[in-house]
Amino acid sequence: MGYCKFCDICFIAFCFFVFILYVNPQAFSKPAHEQAIAEYNRIERVKEQQRQENINFSNCVSKTYFKSARTSDNHLMTEAHRFSFQNGECNEVVEVYYR
Structure with missing residues (x-):
């Protein structure tokens, strides 16, 4: 590692990316x-x-x-x-109290 901290961070990030791609290349397939997009859309609909x-x-x-x-x-x-609000409907209940 050199004297440039930014270059060191970029090099470590690049090595990490290459390692992940090497370990699980199917994760980056079409x-x-x-x-992943379909799952994200399903979660957003919910x-x-x-x-x-x-x-x-x-x-x-x-x-x-x-x-x-x-x-x-x-x-x-x-x-x-x-x-x-029950079963998707708004139901009214009238209660009468005497004092």
Whole structure:
């Protein structure tokens, strides 16, 4: 090794690349490259589906609201309109509470 640190680093990187190519030349073949691209695209599709499901879940849960009113005998009646996201659908559940 010489006095130039940059040249030393480039030489080590080149030797490492040649060693990897010597040990596993199939990793740099066209079918392996196409397979890696297909796997990457599959993973990205799964991530996008998960992102969309998270967005749908957030939109569904954010619809939850409450209504309160007094009854004729001065009790508090509260309606809770709760939304839950199950099996890809936003379902509404209404619960009524009296105090």
